[in-house]
Amino acid sequence: WQQPLFIGLALVISTLLVYWLWRSPSVLSYRLALSAILGGALGNVADRLRLGYVEDLLDFHYAQWHWPSFNLADVWIVLGAALFIWAEIRHQPGSRRRGIG
Template structure:
């Protein structure tokens, strides 16, 4: 069972990536249609839905760089996406392939924003009292989950390698 799961077709992983990217774009479309720019709606005491735009990267890095960053982040996103697509065409362990798929979908979701709108739509706002985490979107969630899966895969591989070394040492 595990071996067959490891040999999942690349098309499954591209479908996961496309689903992540499309879900991101649909939620951003809904926010744009339902919320005026800058609008904030309290959902819980620690979470708001907002409509904000980010011309930079994570944590608004380079947001005020003068406009060149849009093309830089589009190019970077497309280069990383091509590399991820290439990685998904090779057989990978499930966690690794799922991680690459989620990162690919998130990257393409944010690239689509930059190409269509010139900046990224963010709408998830977590906070504690007056301290707000920078707003983010489902593409960012997808990228973060994908990265977490890659870390998990590395840890699992590390444990397997350590167990093999212990096994070999005990047989000597």
């Protein structure tokens, strides 16, 4: 039951992201952020459809320390979310700095 749920949820979110991207202000940072999140989400959907699970390829160890494994789609989602937060902060009404992103 989890696979169809995760695939369906990711596709619904991806559809909303496409709509949001289409309706978003033409600020470069917003568009890049939403595109990165969308690309990461669709990358994970592709893994789930192809393999039945999301394959995490990146796994880092240092001495006794271990960072949880992840994949490039996860990297794009996190970078897109960080860029989106940065853009939101930067483009708040009353912000001193405004630009194209």
